[in-house]
Amino acid sequence: MLKNPRGPQMKFVVKIMSLKSVRAQPRWEQTLTTVFPNVNFVDPNIYNEVLKRQNNAFLSIRFYHWLKSLNGFSLDPILCKEIFRRLVEANAAKAAESFLKETKFEPEPELLELYIECLGENGLVELAFDVFERLKIIGHCAPLQTWNSALSCALRTERLDIFWALYGDMMQHNVVPDIDTTGYLTRAFCIDNNAAKGYNLLRQVLENGHVPSKIVFNKLVAAFCKSGDYGKMSSVLHMMIAKNCSPDIYTYQEIINGLNKRKMRYEGFRVFNDLKCRGYFPDRVMYTTMIHGLCNNKWLGEARKVLFEMTQNGIVPNEYTYNAFINGLWRIGSIDEAEKFYKEMISKGYGESTISYNTMISGLCLNGKVDEARVLFEQMKEKGIATDAITYNSLMKGFSRNGKIAEGLYFFHELLNHGFEASTASFTILIERLCEAGRTEQAKMLWKDVLDRGMEAAVFSQNKIIVALGEQGCFQEGVAWLKAMIKNNMTPEKKTFERLIQCLCVSDRLDDALLVLDYMLQMGFSLEKCVCNSLVNKLCQDDSHTIESCLEETLQGNKCH
Numbered sequence: 001m002l003k004n005p006r007g008p009q010m011k012f013v014v015k016i017m018s019l020k021s022v023r024a025q026p027r028w029e030q031t032l033t034t035v036f037p038n039v040n041f042v043d044p045n046i047y048n049e050v051l052k053r054q055n056n057a058f059l060s061i062r063f064y065h066w067l068k069s070l071n072g073f074s075l076d077p078i079l080c081k082e083i084f085r086r087l088v089e090a091n092a093a094k095a096a097e098s099f100l101k102e103t104k105f106e107p108e109p110e111l112l113e114l115y116i117e118c119l120g121e122n123g124l125v126e127l128a129f130d131v132f133e134r135l136k137i138i139g140h141c142a143p144l145q146t147w148n149s150a151l152s153c154a155l156r157t158e159r160l161d162i163f164w165a166l167y168g169d170m171m172q173h174n175v176v177p178d179i180d181t182t183g184y185l186t187r188a189f190c191i192d193n194n195a196a197k198g199y200n201l202l203r204q205v206l207e208n209g210h211v212p213s214k215i216v217f218n219k220l221v222a223a224f225c226k227s228g229d230y231g232k233m234s235s236v237l238h239m240m241i242a243k244n245c246s247p248d249i250y251t252y253q254e255i256i257n258g259l260n261k262r263k264m265r266y267e268g269f270r271v272f273n274d275l276k277c278r279g280y281f282p283d284r285v286m287y288t289t290m291i292h293g294l295c296n297n298k299w300l301g302e303a304r305k306v307l308f309e310m311t312q313n314g315i316v317p318n319e320y321t322y323n324a325f326i327n328g329l330w331r332i333g334s335i336d337e338a339e340k341f342y343k344e345m346i347s348k349g350y351g352e353s354t355i356s357y358n359t360m361i362s363g364l365c366l367n368g369k370v371d372e373a374r375v376l377f378e379q380m381k382e383k384g385i386a387t388d389a390i391t392y393n394s395l396m397k398g399f400s401r402n403g404k405i406a407e408g409l410y411f412f413h414e415l416l417n418h419g420f421e422a423s424t425a426s427f428t429i430l431i432e433r434l435c436e437a438g439r440t441e442q443a444k445m446l447w448k449d450v451l452d453r454g455m456e457a458a459v460f461s462q463n464k465i466i467v468a469l470g471e472q473g474c475f476q477e478g479v480a481w482l483k484a485m486i487k488n489n490m491t492p493e494k495k496t497f498e499r500l501i502q503c504l505c506v507s508d509r510l511d512d513a514l515l516v517l518d519y520m521l522q523m524g525f526s527l528e529k530c531v532c533n534s535l536v537n538k539l540c541q542d543d544s545h546t547i548e549s550c551l552e553e554t555l556q557g558n559k560c561h
Contacts, residue, residue, distance in 0.1 A: 057090035061099065080105040088114050093122040109140040116146050120153035128153060129162050132169065141173045144181070151184045155191070163188050179205065183212040187219045195223035199232055202239070211243045218251050225258020230267075233258075249275070253286050260293030268293050269302065281313070288321040295328025303328055319350035323359040330363025338363055352383065358390045365398025370407070373398055389420035397426035400433045408433065412446070416453065424460065431461040435468030443468065463496040470503035478503075479512055486519060494525045505535055 060083050067073050080103055087096040088111070096115060099105070107115065112131055119128040128150045135142055147170045154163035167185070170177075177185075182205050189198030198220055205212060217240045224233035233255065240247050252275045259268035272290045276282065282290070287310040294303040307325055310317065317325075322345040329338035342360055345351055357380050364373035377395060380387055392415035400408035408430050415422060422430075427450070434443040443465055462485055469478035478500055485492050497520035504513035513535060520527065527535075 057086040057092055057095070060086050061095060075103060075105075077105070081107065081111070085111060085114075088118045091118055091121055093118050093124055093127075097124075097127060109135060109138065109142075112140075113142050113146045116142065117149040120149040123153060123157050125150065125153045125157050125159050125162050129166060132166065136169065141175065144175055144178060147175055148178075148180050148184065151181065155184055155187055158191055160188060160192055179210045179212055182210075183216040186212065186216050190219045190223035193223075193227075195220060195227060195229070195232070198223070199236070202236070206239060206243060211245060214240075214245055214248065214251075217245060217247075218254060221247075221251055222254040222258065225254055226261075230259075230264075249280050249283060249286065252280065253289060256286065256293070257289050260289065260296065266297075269299075282310075284310070284315050284318060284321070287315060288318070288324055291321060291328075292324035295324055295331065298328065298332055300328050300332055300334070317348075319345070319353060319356060322348075322350055323355055327359050327363065330359075330366055333367060335367055335369075352385060354380075354386050354388055354391070357385060358388070358394065361391060361398075362394040365394050365401075368398075368402060370395070370398045370402050370404065374407075387418070389415065389423070392418070392420055393423040393426040396422065397429050400426070400430040403433065405430075405433050405437060405439075416449075422450065428460045428464065432464045435464050438472070440465065440468045440472060440474070460493070462490070463493045466492065466496050467499045470500040473503075473507065475504060475507065475509055475512055479516065482516065482519065486523070491523060494520075497523075497525060498528060498531045501531060501535060 064079065064083050067079075080099075084096060084099055084105060084107055087099060096118065100107075112135060116128045116131050119125070119131065132142070132150065147166065150166050151163060151170075154160070154166060163184075170181075182201060186198040186201050189195060189201070202212070202216065202220065217236055220236045221233055224230065224236065237247060237251070240251070252271060255271050256268045259271065269290065272282070272286070287306060291303050291306050291310075294300070294306065303325060307317065307321070310321070322341060326338050326341050326345070329335075329341065338360075342351070342356075345356065350356060357376055361373045361376050364370065364376070373395060377387070377391065379385075380391070392411050396408050396411040396415060399405075399411065412422060412427075412430060431443045431447065434440070434446070443461075447461055447465065462481060466478050466481045466485075469475075469481065482492060482496070482500065497516060501513050501516050501520075504510070504516065517527065517535070
């Protein structure tokens with residue numbers, strides 16, 4: 001043991017130990033006591049001096065764990081504070097949390113404030129909230145910066161429950177918000193699908209002479225695009241410009257993407273061209289977004305021009321660009337060109353992915369090439385490329401549409417076995433083809449199977465089953481299915497009512513036909529003239545009904561055209 005722990009010898013030993021042994025030797029814990037046999041490492045003066053010379057949080061915590069293994073070591077508050085501080089400053093949130101649990105150390109409020117910010121940067125919003133609760137217990141109110149850090153973390157992780165709880169506590173502590181806080185509030189309203197409140201808050205902030213960050217404006221623009229409120233979106237843009245916060249490429253990207261998703265692609269294309277006139281240079285994401293929107297609208301000529309412009313500007317198309325364009329080519333039936341671009345995409349190294357295979361499988365099925373689509377599906381399995389709901393729905397829909405019901409059923413069961421949900425279009429086509437083939441019982445079983453699995457069966461598929469039951473003479477069951485739809489607040493199609501009425505008339509079930517007609521009129525539908533004439537002719541032939549009363553019923557309120 002050193003006789004004078006604060007003397008020159010101790011400082012020399014500590015310096016050599018900290019710089020050479022601890023840093024350079026990978027297993028220094030095994031040799032430290034041998035190299036320095038006279039040093040009492042459990043002396044706080046010694047280990048605190050060592051820690052001062054270590055600027056590495058990992059080595060500090062490692063040194064602490066080594067100290068614990070020595071006889072005579074007792075936990076020192078100064079040591080705990082120093083190690084915890086270093087872990088927090090190094091942004092090692094998990095290690096800091098583990099250290100607190102192990103040592104039961106109670107940091108000072110100021111250190112807890114730094115810990116909250118560290119947790120926030122690591123996305124550990126629940127732990128940050130717990131630390132706030134600890135501060136509340138000891139009666140300490142954190143500064144605004146700490147509150148804002150936690151609010152920002154709650155937003156990034158979209159934990160609005162914690163966000164609003166933190167904000168409520170902040171108000172209880174009478175902490176005055178700043179422009180950053182109001183920005184977080186506005187963004188929270190947008191995530192909460194309450195952009196109108198965010199909009200009103202923004203107007204108040206601007207009236208008070210403050211301008212939030214551009215991200216706040218962009219989030220509001222995105223929210224209003226999502227909800228289709230383009231009046232408010234335009235107002236936010238004017239606010240940005242009026243406050244010298246010029247919209248950037250991300251602002252326009254949100255607008256174009258929102259317009260495309262709302263099928264307002266002409267407006268999206270106009271905004272795209274307008275931003276170029278304003279001197280902005282679209283990036284690959286914006287070009288791809290615009291190509292996707294044009295292709296969905298079947299404007300392949302314009303999409304080609306945008307793709308050409310993109311490459312001329314030195315921007316290389318990526319997997320998403322190629323797939324957006326190829327999907328557009330499939331939609332207009334340009335098979336040869338779609339396959340040409342697919343080969344080009346593969347040559348660029350973009351073909352071996354789920355999205356690329358799905359684009360081709362969907363396009364092939366759409367154009368009746370289901371056998372080629374199945375070959376690609378088998379390739380996916382051989383190459384270990386993941387299939388998803390889009391893969392199975394495309395194949396299920398494609399084979400069913402082409403009358404290959406057995407294959408359609410196979411892919412339907414495979415889809416369910418993998419835990420995916422059938423799309424409305426694919427499920428409806430399968431049910432329709434089963435009903436057309438006279439396999440109505442099987443169609444009913446499939447429909448009920450979907451319900452039993454907790455999935456929402458397509459409303460349209462019920463229409464197909466009702467019509468099929470009527471055409472096969474199962475009138476009582478067909479009417480029962482119709483009643484069940486109406487009872488469950490579902491609206492049958494007009495042609496479902498009309499076809500069922502026609503089937504009932506042909507079979508001289510006039511009472512049931514009038515019952516279905518009554519349901520139809522209550523749902524607000526009008527009766528086509530040909531169906532009305534068919535029903536009246538039948539009533540004329542039946543002595544048990546009065547023609548006048550029938551005409552009065554069907555013509556009431558101009559419901560027969």
